[in-house]
Amino acid sequence: MLIIKNLKAKIKTSEGDKQILKGINLTVNAGEIHAIMGPNGSGKSTLASVLTGREGYDVTEGEVLYDGKDLLDLDPEERAREGIFLAFQYPIEIPGVSNVNFLKTAINEIRKSKGEEPMSSVEFLKVMKEKAKLVDIDPAMLSRYVNVGFSGGEKKRNEIFQLAMLEPKLSILDETDSGLDIDALKIVANGVNQLKSDKNAFIVITHYQRLLNYIVPDFVHVMYEGRIVKSGGKELALELEENGYEFINGIKENAEA
Amino acid sequence: MENNLKENKTDKDLKQKLVEEFKSMESKLNGEASGNFHKIRKDAIAVFDKLGFPVKKMEEWKYTNLNPLLNHDFHYSSDRKQSELKKSDIEKYKFESGEKNFLVFVNGVFIEDLSSVISNSENIYVGNITGGRKKYPEIFEKHFSKYADYSDRSLVALNTAFSADGAFVYVKKNTDLKEAVHILHISDAEKENVMLQPRNLFVIEEGGRAEIAEDYYSKGDNFSFTNMVTEVYCGKNSHTGHYKIQNEGDKDYHVGMTQVHQEQDSNYSNTTVSWGGSIIRNDLNAVFDGRNTESHFFGLYLLDGKQHVDNHTLADHKMPDCFSNELYKGILSGHSTGVFNGKIMVREDAQKTNAYQSNGNILLSDDATIYSKPQLEIFADDVKCSHGATSGQLNEDEMFYIKSRGIGDKNAKALLLKAFVSDVIDSIKTDEFREHVENKLEHKLEYILR
Incomplete structure (x- = not known):
């Protein structure tokens, strides 16, 4: 589904360009859940941004193939229409735009791009109610403005709700667990577990092993200074949690040696 | 210098033409020339003759240049022929949900055949000035030209001098108009450049309620110049919703004065929407002449191309305990220009005034310009006033x-x-x-x- 080859990218800042991704290689197949872990500043969120087409990043080398297509050639909205979804680390508040209107516009634009008819209001409401249940969202909240006045936990649940509505093929969860208490974490994880299938895939970016108790990954990758320095099964997350920085420093020495 | 001389000459040309047209109109009046109404018009043309068209060197006209308009040859004739517009021509201007009280004016002339009114009763008059003046002469005398002062405003003077017709809405004491009034003003420039002087008068007496929309359109490929004045009287404890929607085309100029007089405990709300027209200048002035009045000014301008829209507002707090709130928003693209000048005047006696004002703008193009100027003049000491202006791009x-x-x-x-x-x-x-x-x-x- 997704093949990342030697991806290098820099961020444009007021103090000049800064190389963040220094050669990422990763292959994600349908039906898989990949966890990407690593300390702050290792480039995890940058990877998510580059994959979804956020402005401000320059890809300097490498390529990303999504279903055989050059992903980096597409606009953010085209990527979304092709089935890529980013659950934001910091979901954006949009005053004046209701959740319902926002999602209806999104769904119908995605449908239009595929030459499909728009979803009827009746069907939309039915699907919306169904999916809201999945992440325990009060349907009344959905007539409110996007994320405005939502608590941190509500915003994260709203991200997973949007994911459920849009039914993407590849979902990238950028630190969806940050700021969640254990109950909210369970709700979010439960939502993801119900949505996963052998046709879709998830990339779960997280600092902590905690989330991975509930969303069990097939693969765990450790990112450090813009590279994936180690990959393994779900037990790698536990190892990382136990040994922390020491573990990483060990890898670093190995990498440099 | 040369340019200046040229401008003055053009101004004089059009001005002179209008003054002469006034004399010609006057000569055709019979008994009416001796009446009070005509006395006002005569006084007004003298003021216009003295002041001429506004020029950019005046502070109030700093950003709005009327010269492009004065360069056109406008044929203003006070005795207009009836419009040839048919019912089918105006379908497209009607509201989607159907019309209840619908007044149609073409080039300032009331077209009864195209209009329809359902609310008229012994307590309500919805119609044109000419009809209303006959039916309620004392109400007309009492309110006409009593609020829109023309002594130092030449365009108001010009309108007053030629004020032949416009909408007249009269709601008697403790009456609810119930069905809203839709006033359609069309400038028909199909055959030649046209100039219009629509004059509207809304009198909402004590305890009355009304919702009124003025809707401006143009048709035809020639230029049009609309110089409108609307006077609104809000009696004690009355409620008035007043809307102005400007849909004209890129060969149309529109200057307008809406002058509101509010008595004690009255509530007035105005929403001005401008998305058509070449050069637009709107003045909205409300005078709070009683305690505990409430006033809301809302505005929206959505511009592109070379459109220029200038909104000048004044909330004149003369009495204590009054509340005014103002919110104008603009979206500007292309080479368009917006001007917002919001003045809050809090006079010496207007203690416990609450006055708020905000102007927000989104610029969609590097070539669009907004001039936003809040003005607070406060002469009382126990007041709450605030203002703010923003402009930026989409987030x-x-x-x-x-x-x-x-x-x-x-x-x-x-x-x-x-x-x-x-x-x-x-x-x-x-x-x-x-x-x-x-x-x-x-x-x-x-x-x-x-």
Whole structure:
């Protein structure tokens, strides 16, 4: 589904360009859940941004193939229409735009791009109610403005709700667990577990092993200074949690040696 | 220097023509020339003759140049022929939900055949000035030209001098107009350049209620110049919703004065929407002449091309305990220019005044310009006043968030822009007006973001 080859990218800042991704290689197949872990500043969120087409990043080398297509050639909205979804680390508040209107516009634009008819209001409401249940969202909240006045936990649940509505093929969860208490974490994880299938895939970016108790990954990758320095099964997350920085420093020495 | 001389000459040309036209009109009047109404008109033409058209060196006209308009040859004739517009021609101007009280004016002349009124009763008059003046001469005398002072405003003087017709809405004490009034003013420049001087008068007496929309359109390929004045009298404890929607084309000039007089405990709300026209200048002045009045000014300007829209407002707090709130929002693209000049005057006796003002702008192009100028003049010591102005671009984080859900650039912008102006749109209380404006907004955004 997704093949990342030697991806290098820099961020444009007021103090000049800064190389963040220094050669990422990763292959994600349908039906898989990949966890990407690593300390702050290792480039995890940058990877998510580059994959979804956020402005401000320059890809300097490498390529990303999504279903055989050059992903980096597409606009953010085209990527979304092709089935890529980013659950934001910091979901954006949009005053004046209701959740319902926002999602209806999104769904119908995605449908239009595929030459499909728009979803009827009746069907939309039915699907919306169904999916809201999945992440325990009060349907009344959905007539409110996007994320405005939502608590941190509500915003994260709203991200997973949007994911459920849009039914993407590849979902990238950028630190969806940050700021969640254990109950909210369970709700979010439960939502993801119900949505996963052998046709879709998830990339779960997280600092902590905690989330991975509930969303069990097939693969765990450790990112450090813009590279994936180690990959393994779900037990790698536990190892990382136990040994922390020491573990990483060990890898670093190995990498440099 | 040379340019200046040329400008003055043109101004003089049009001015002179208008003064002469006034004399010709006067010679055709019979008994009416000796009446009080004509005395006012005569006085007004003298003021216009003395002052001439406003020029940019006047502080109040600093950003709005009327010279392009004065360069055109406008044939103003006070005895207009009836319009040839048929019922089918005006279908497209009607509100989607149907019309109840619908007044149609073409080039300032009332077209009864195209109009329809259902609310007229012994307590309500909805019609034109000519008819209203005959039916209620004492009400007309009492209010006409009593609020829109022309002594130092040449365009108001010009309108007053030629004020032949316009809408007249009269709601008697403790009467609810119930069905809103839709006033359609069309400038028909199909055959030649036209000049219009529509004059509207709304009198809402004590305890009365009314919702009134003025809707301005143009047709034809020639130039039009609309110089309108609306006077609104809000009696004690009355409630008035007043809307002005400007849909003219890029060969149309529109200057207008809306002068509101508010008595004690009255509530007045105005929403001015400008998305058509070449050069537009709106003045909205409300004088609070009784305690505990409430006033809301909302505005929306949505501009592209070389459009120029100048909104000047004045909330004149003369009495204590009054509240005024003002919110104007603008979306500017292309080479368009917006001007917002909001003045809050709090006079010596106006203690416990609450006056708020805010102007927000989104610039969609590097070539668009906004001049925003809040003015507070406070002569009382126990007041709460605030003002704020912002201008900026669409928020990039919001744009990315929306696009990341599959929504394309154009629709993402449209979503955010609609959200930006939603509080102004929501200020329109009458459903049929609001739906009409929402539909127009959709089309205009579609066009601007094309």
